[in-house]
Amino acid sequence: MNEQDFDVVVIGMGPGGEHAAGQLARAGLTVAGVEARLVGGECPYWGCVPSKMMIRAADLLTEGRRIPGMAGASVVSPNWAPVAARIRAEATDNWDDTVAADRFTDAGGTLFRGHGRITGPGQVSVGTEVLRARRAIVINTGTSPAIPPVPGLTGTPFWTNREIIEAEDVPRSLVVLGGGAIGAELAQVFARFGAQVNVVEALSQLLPAEEPESGELIAKIFTAEGITVTTGVSAESVRYDRNDGFAVSLKDGSLVSGDRLLVATGRKTDLPALGVGAIGLDESAHWIPVDGQMRAAPGVWAIGDVVGHGAFTHMSMYHAEIVINDILGRPHHPAEYHAVPRVTFTDPEIGSVGLTEAQARKQIRAVSTAISQIPTSARGWIHKAGNAGFIKLVADSDRGVLVGATSAGPTGGEVLSMLTLAVHAAVPVQRLGEMIYAYPTFHRAVADALSQLG
Numbered sequence: 001m002n003e004q005d006f007d008v009v010v011i012g013m014g015p016g017g018e019h020a021a022g023q024l025a026r027a028g029l030t031v032a033g034v035e036a037r038l039v040g041g042e043c044p045y046w047g048c049v050p051s052k053m054m055i056r057a058a059d060l061l062t063e064g065r066r067i068p069g070m071a072g073a074s075v076v077s078p079n080w081a082p083v084a085a086r087i088r089a090e091a092t093d094n095w096d097d098t099v100a101a102d103r104f105t106d107a108g109g110t111l112f113r114g115h116g117r118i119t120g121p122g123q124v125s126v127g128t129e130v131l132r133a134r135r136a137i138v139i140n141t142g143t144s145p146a147i148p149p150v151p152g153l154t155g156t157p158f159w160t161n162r163e164i165i166e167a168e169d170v171p172r173s174l175v176v177l178g179g180g181a182i183g184a185e186l187a188q189v190f191a192r193f194g195a196q197v198n199v200v201e202a203l204s205q206l207l208p209a210e211e212p213e214s215g216e217l218i219a220k221i222f223t224a225e226g227i228t229v230t231t232g233v234s235a236e237s238v239r240y241d242r243n244d245g246f247a248v249s250l251k252d253g254s255l256v257s258g259d260r261l262l263v264a265t266g267r268k269t270d271l272p273a274l275g276v277g278a279i280g281l282d283e284s285a286h287w288i289p290v291d292g293q294m295r296a297a298p299g300v301w302a303i304g305d306v307v308g309h310g311a312f313t314h315m316s317m318y319h320a321e322i323v324i325n326d327i328l329g330r331p332h333h334p335a336e337y338h339a340v341p342r343v344t345f346t347d348p349e350i351g352s353v354g355l356t357e358a359q360a361r362k363q364i365r366a367v368s369t370a371i372s373q374i375p376t377s378a379r380g381w382i383h384k385a386g387n388a389g390f391i392k393l394v395a396d397s398d399r400g401v402l403v404g405a406t407s408a409g410p411t412g413g414e415v416l417s418m419l420t421l422a423v424h425a426a427v428p429v430q431r432l433g434e435m436i437y438a439y440p441t442f443h444r445a446v447a448d449a450l451s452q453l454g
């Protein structure tokens with residue numbers, strides 16, 4: 001065993017871990033970063049970045065297909081190869097993280113490749129190395145795809161987000177288990193590139209964490225684009241045959257089949273493998289509980305997906321800032337979750353923040369809501385093809401502030417920013433209604449909805 005002392009040991013170099021490790025090293029602390037796969041985590045290699053590159057390509061194709069009705073004739077034919085090549089290049093050639101690793105070591109950090117395991121207070125082992133953390137252990141181990149216990153699934157060559165992101169060909173047909181953000185985004189990409197896509201969601205709507213109107217809108221768009229959508233039914237069993245591909249029997253007796261199967265049914269942590277029992281934490285828990293400073297135990301902080309406050313890169317980075325300040329003894333606000341923004345990058349984009357109407361009605365005495373439609377707004381009317389969307393506001397009528405909002409539309413994720421600010425800073429609804437909204441923008445639909453709140 002080789003023992004080394006550091007001020008801070010960061011286990012898992014996802015977006016927040018990489019950021020915290022680099023910043024703490026730049027601040028003069030001795031920092032060890034431990035990474036089992038690639039520095040940067042899921043987001044740059046198998047998550048946000050490559051999936052959004054695929055989406056950008058699929059959206060361009062679809063915009064091209066809209067040209068005939070809007071700007072004359074055009075011929076647009078899909079070609080997946082350049083998309084796959086760009087993703088491969090962006091993942092610095094075959095999923096190599098040299099650039100990210102160099103960024104950390106240039107900041108003065110020491111990188112350990114391998115699986116980190118907590119073996120006692122202030123102690124992490126990586127292979128034959130024992131790293132002692134004088135000041136802090138920061139856990140940023142993220143999540144991996146959760147595979148549901150569907151009979152027949154284990155042992156088949158199903159895809160998760162990792163394999164589909166690495167796909168070099170578009171399959172003729174694709175079954176997507178799970179209609180959340182990841183499943184919905186990738187279903188639309190592959191359908192637009194020519195696959196016959198079937199999406200199966202066990203809950204009653206697509207995008208189950210979002211407003212029912214969001215799920216309905218995306219189901220309508222998917223159906224119009226030729227994607228088959230089944231909701232409220234789960235998979236009963238899976239059969240795979242090398243020649244015939246996948247056949248998924250659903251609990252309503254129906255059967256869906258495809259050359260490929262994407263499992264996008266959620267994410268899971270692996271706390272036993274991390275050894276958190278050695279610092280008194282419950283290894284059977286789904287997430288690591290933390291306080292507002294992201295502290296999980298004396299001398300231990302946890303950030304990102306692993307704490308269960310939202311599996312988003314911006315959440316991991318937000319947590320990292322809190323931890324950097326807390327470890328360096330700088331003043332900072334504790335973590336707040338009343339205005340967490342989230343965007344599903346389908347076309348139309350579904351941006352949302354804070355509470356849904358159903359969540360608000362459980363927590364708040366007097367709730368009022370309003371909806372305005374993008375197609376009947378001036379900008380939506382001008383935009384025409386691809387203008388589907390709406391703004392939904394959820395207000396606490398007693399306090400006179402928004403507690404949640406959805407912005408669905410061609411740039412729903414961008415329009416969301418003003419709604420995030422309104423919920424975050426509790427800007428009075430009356431004051432929001434007095435603001436000047438540039439004409440003719442998509443965000444003027446926010447003013448239309450506000451006028452209904454009175």
Ligand SMILES: Cc1cc2nc3c(=O)[nH]c(=O)nc-3n(C[C@H](O)[C@H](O)[C@H](O)COP(=O)(O)OP(=O)(O)OC[C@H]3O[C@@H](n4cnc5c(N)ncnc54)[C@H](O)[C@@H]3O)c2cc1C
Pocket residue numbers: 011012013014015016017034035036037038039040041042043046047048049051052114115116117140141142143161182273274303304305306310311312313314315316345
């Ligand atoms: C297809 C897809 C699309 C997504 N799109 C978006 C999006 O558009 N916007 C968004 O905000 N989020 C998106 N996400 C979510 C986003 O990728 C994650 O929330 C983000 O990566 C933050 O995760 P994290 O910081 O918790 O760590 P992760 O990124 O999960 O990284 C954790 C790291 O820890 C390492 N690790 C784990 N255990 C150990 C151990 N014991 N020892 C050493 N290393 C270990 C892992 O190898 C990994 O590199 C998407 C995810 C997927 C799968």
